[in-house]
Amino acid sequence: MSKKIIDNVKLGIFVMAGLLLLIFSLYMIGRTESLFGSTFKLRTHFKNTNGLTKGNNIRYSGIQVGTVKSMQILNDTTIEVVMVIEEKARTYIHTNAITSIGNEGLMGNKVINISPGKGFAPVVNENDIILSQKSIDTDEMLQTLNKTNENIAVISEELKSTVLRINNSSAIWKILNDNSLASNLKIALENIRLASVKSKEVTTDLYTVINDVKKGKGSAGILLRDTAFAVQLNEAVVKLKQAGDNANRLAEVLTNDINKINNQIEKGQGVITALINDTSITLQLKRTLDNIEKGTDGFNANMEALKHNIFFRGYFRKLEKQKKKI
Amino acid sequence: MALPLKTRFFFSETGDIARFTGRFFSHGIKPRYEITEFFRQCFIIGYKSLPLVSLTGFIIGLVLTMQLRPALMDYGVESQLPGMVGIAIVREIGPMLTALIFAGKIGSSIGAELGSMKVTEQIDAMEVSGTNPFKYLVVTRVVAATLMLPVLVVISDCIALYGSYLGVNIHSVTSFHLFFDQVFHRLAFGDVIPSISKTFFFGFAIGVIGCYKGYTSSKGTEGVGSAANAAVVVSSVLVFIIDLIAVQITDILGLN
Numbered sequence: 001m002s003k004k005i006i007d008n009v010k011l012g013i014f015v016m017a018g019l020l021l022l023i024f025s026l027y028m029i030g031r032t033e034s035l036f037g038s039t040f041k042l043r044t045h046f047k048n049t050n051g052l053t054k055g056n057n058i059r060y061s062g063i064q065v066g067t068v069k070s071m072q073i074l075n076d077t078t079i080e081v082v083m084v085i086e087e088k089a090r091t092y093i094h095t096n097a098i099t100s101i102g103n104e105g106l107m108g109n110k111v112i113n114i115s116p117g118k119g120f121a122p123v124v125n126e127n128d129i130i131l132s133q134k135s136i137d138t139d140e141m142l143q144t145l146n147k148t149n150e151n152i153a154v155i156s157e158e159l160k161s162t163v164l165r166i167n168n169s170s171a172i173w174k175i176l177n178d179n180s181l182a183s184n185l186k187i188a189l190e191n192i193r194l195a196s197v198k199s200k201e202v203t204t205d206l207y208t209v210i211n212d213v214k215k216g217k218g219s220a221g222i223l224l225r226d227t228a229f230a231v232q233l234n235e236a237v238v239k240l241k242q243a244g245d246n247a248n249r250l251a252e253v254l255t256n257d258i259n260k261i262n263n264q265i266e267k268g269q270g271v272i273t274a275l276i277n278d279t280s281i282t283l284q285l286k287r288t289l290d291n292i293e294k295g296t297d298g299f300n301a302n303m304e305a306l307k308h309n310i311f312f313r314g315y316f317r318k319l320e321k322q323k324k325k326i
Numbered sequence: 327m328a329l330p331l332k333t334r335f336f337f338s339e340t341g342d343i344a345r346f347t348g349r350f351f352s353h354g355i356k357p358r359y360e361i362t363e364f365f366r367q368c369f370i371i372g373y374k375s376l377p378l379v380s381l382t383g384f385i386i387g388l389v390l391t392m393q394l395r396p397a398l399m400d401y402g403v404e405s406q407l408p409g410m411v412g413i414a415i416v417r418e419i420g421p422m423l424t425a426l427i428f429a430g431k432i433g434s435s436i437g438a439e440l441g442s443m444k445v446t447e448q449i450d451a452m453e454v455s456g457t458n459p460f461k462y463l464v465v466t467r468v469v470a471a472t473l474m475l476p477v478l479v480v481i482s483d484c485i486a487l488y489g490s491y492l493g494v495n496i497h498s499v500t501s502f503h504l505f506f507d508q509v510f511h512r513l514a515f516g517d518v519i520p521s522i523s524k525t526f527f528f529g530f531a532i533g534v535i536g537c538y539k540g541y542t543s544s545k546g547t548e549g550v551g552s553a554a555n556a557a558v559v560v561s562s563v564l565v566f567i568i569d570l571i572a573v574q575i576t577d578i579l580g581l582n
Contacts, residue, residue, distance in 0.1 A: 004366070007365075007366070007369045007373075008365055008369065010369065010373050011365060011368050011369040011372065011373050014372055014373045014376060014477065014481075015368075015372070015474075015477050017477075017481060018476070018477030018478070018480045018481050019477065019480075021480045021481060021483075021484050022476075022480045022522065025416075025480075025483075025484075025510070025513075025518060026515070026518060028506075028510040028513075029510055029513050029514060029515055029517075029518060030515070031510075055514060
């Protein structure tokens with residue numbers, strides 16, 4: 001009887017071990033297919049699913065968060081994919097997230113990658129539709145590559161002819177082989193450098209001048225900046241003009257007078273004409289002047305004598321005293 | 327009916343097995359149930375087969391890994407080895423190998439045991455003593471075989487995967503955790519459930535054929551030997567046929 005019990009215990013352990021292993025393996029598989037634990041659904045639309053199938057993995061920034069639950073064709077350009085996502089990933093997925101279809105490795109299964117969008121957006125809700133991005137298709141990639149290849153072929157052909165022309169041109173080789181060119185170029189560059197230094201100085205000076213002018217300093221500054229000066233200048237010019245006018249009139253009067261005098265001279269009338277034209281008058285005048293000179297000499301002597309006269313001596317002394325006082 | 331003798335024999339045998347199966351169900355459903363005998367049979371059929379099944383499972387896991395490795399290395403996908411071995415063992419090799427070993431061990435023992443009972447007229451004696459020999463001998467054994475084989479397969483799968491883990495570690499270093507992660511990453515319910523479900527049918531077929539061959543064995547010691555032999559051969563062939571049908575059904579159901 002006791003042996004029977006032991007046998008039954010062994011049997012029980014055996015069966016329990018088998019069942020536990022089965023349950024464990026089913027749980028492990030269920031965990032990878034995210035059938036246990038709380039989940040929520042998200043939807044996304046693709047134009048082409050590139051061979052995505054039910055049960056394919058969904059990754060959020062590379063981390064496994066769920067699986068593809070179902071796919072249905074909505075219309076000729078839209079395929080709706082329903083995804084089952086773990087609840088704990090919900091807080092990280094926002095409504096501006098973007099899905100794309102990628103590969104597990106180079107030739108592996110297809111996966112849906114959910115990548116976070118830019119900017120702020122609310123967290124997703126059950127059955128929300130998130131936007132999808134066109135995945136990189138190998139066929140399209142190859143087509144683009146083909147186009148690129150053709151372009152490269154054209155470019156290389158052109159490049160080849162250019163290089164041939166360069167090789168055939170003797171002028172370029174002459175320039176390249178000329179050793180003096182380098183030293184000349186060096187000197188020229190040195191000169192350019194000096195010139196640029198000078199020009200820098202000049203511009204600095206010019207700058208200060210312009211600055212002064214702007215501030216109204218110096219004559220040029222006043223000329224350009226002082227409005228009062230402009231008014232004064234205007235007045236001055238007006239006055240100058242009036243002066244010019246007056247001078248003009250004066251010249252006219254003078255011309256008239258001179259013309260009259262000329263006429264009189266030509267006709268032999270008046271004192272001046274007599275003076276100019278009559279030679280005898282000069283002699284008479286000379287004699288007259290001599291006589292006046294003699295007369296004045298005599299008068300001087302008379303006056304001197306008068307000073308020393310007893311009657312008038314007091315008066316003259318009085319004059320001398322007044323002079324000294326001053 | 328102008329069928330050749332062998333053909334006629336084949337069809338009559340098939341009909342007899344079908345009738346035997348129907349008899350199993352009609353007797354099995356009705357009470358009184360032979361619980362104690364059923365547990366005893368479970369112990370003999372299930373527990374006693376465990377060492378043999380474990381050994382074969384362990385060896386096949388190890389060998390399969392070592393054999394697949396060079397081929398996978400040619401493609402540079404050595405890292406997929408755990409996933410591939412896992413799928414191969416869980417889907418096909420585990421159930422089939424265990425069922426064949428089980429057929430060899432249990433099918434022959436049931437056939438021989440019932441055959442010798444039949445030959446020594448113990449079955450007739452049981453009938454006389456008022457015990458239903460069909461219930462006591464056949465129903466308990468068939469049910470025990472049906473229920474024990476899936477348990478054996480699950481344990482054998484795990485041991486085979488452990489052997490595979492050791493096989494992977496012969497040439498490279500993989501942590502136990504990573505290995506099982508990779509195995510379960512590749513596996514889906516569509517892999518495990520059909521493969522475990524079909525083992526019930528394997529166990530049932532092995533039990534029924536063993537019992538039928540033993541229960542209907544001809545008189546004489548020669549009959550016992552041929553009953554045991556036929557039980558193993560027929561049940562092994564049936565395991566393959568059921569496997570074919572099971573794979574087709576899972577394919578139709580889209581579980582693959």
